[in-house]
Amino acid sequence: MADTRVIALVTNPTSGKGKGARLSALAEMQLREAGLVVCPMQGRDADEALDLAHQAVADGVEALVVVGGDGMVNVGLQAVATTGTPLGIIPAGTGNDVARYVDISLKDVAAAADIVIRGRTRTLDLARCGGRYFATVMAAGFDAVANERANTMTWPRGQMRYNLATLAELRTFEPRPYTLDLDGETLRLHAMLVAIGNGPSYGGGLRITEGAKMDDGLLDVVIIKPITKLDLIRTYPKLFSGTHTTHPQYEHHLARTVTVAAPGIVGYADGERFGPLPITIESVPGALTVLS
Structure with a gap:
C-alpha cells in the first residue's frame, strides 16, 4: 500500500538564497526511500507554482508538500484550502512561522520529511481576504x-x-x-x-x-x-x-x-x-x- 502514496513536491528554488532547491533534493530522496511516489514541481514564479499546485490537487495527490518559507506555504494554501488534501511543509525560508505552528523542525530537513512520511494530520482554521487565504x-x-x-x-x-x-x-x-x-x-x-x-x-x-x-x-x-x-x-x-x-x-x-x-x-x-x-x-x- 505504501508505494501507492503519491506526493507532489513543490519547490521555491530561490527560498533562503537557494536553500529551497538544496533541501528539496534531500527531502525528495528521503521520501522516495520511504516508498512514496514523488512528483517534483518547480515554478519559475509564485503564479506558476500556484498553477502546478492546483493541478496536483486536482489530480488527486495524497499530499501537497511545499519547500520554502511562509510565502511558499501561502501558495500551497490556495491550492489545498477546504479540499481536505493535506499540506506538508519542508521549511526553507526566512520566517517559517506556519512550520513553527505545527512543530516542524526549522533546522532538520530529515525530521521535516519524516512528518510527511508518517502522514499524521491536524485540521486548522485559515483566514480569507478577497478570496485569498x-x-x-x-x-x-x-x-x-x-x-x-x-x-x-x-x-x-x-x-x-x-x-x-x-x-x-x-x-x-x-x-x-x-x-x-x-x-x-x-x-x-x-x-x-x-x-x-x-x-x-x-x-x-x-x-x-x-x-x-x-x-x-x-x-x-x-x-x-x-x-x-x-x-x-x-x-x-x-x-x-x-x-x-x-x-x-x-x-x-x-x-x-x-x-x-x-x-x-x-x-x-x-x-x-x-x-x-x-x-x-x-x-x-x-x-x-x-x-x-
Missing part, C-alpha cells in the same frame, strides 16, 4: 509599512532586513486613524499597529497575536494604540516572547469577520502583499489539513 497574521499598521519598505531593499538578507526597515520607518511614522468593524461593532481610534491573527506569530517568531488559537473559528485582533517611538523600540523585543500584552496601550479583540480601514497602508499576510486598506478578513474554520 492566509495562515499567519495580517499586518495592517506600522509593521505593514515596514514590510513594504523591506520589500524594496536588496540588503541585508533575512530577518535583519525587516529590523532595518522597521528602524528606518520609525523616524517618520505617526499613528494613523483607523476604522474597524468587528462582527458589526465599529471602533474608531488612532493606532500605531493593527494586526489580525489566524495564528499567534509572524515575521519569524514575532508573537504579535499571542494566545491566538488556530482551531477556534475566531480571528485575534491586536491594536497597539499611540506610543512614543522610544517606547515602541523598547516594546519590540517583547514581541519575541509575547510579553508585550501587558503594555497599557495594547488592546485585544476576538471576531469572526474583521474590516480594517486606514489611509496609506497596504496589508501583508504570510509575508505576501494582499493590497491596500480597507480590507475584510473572515475566519474559515477547519479549512486546512496539515501534516504535523
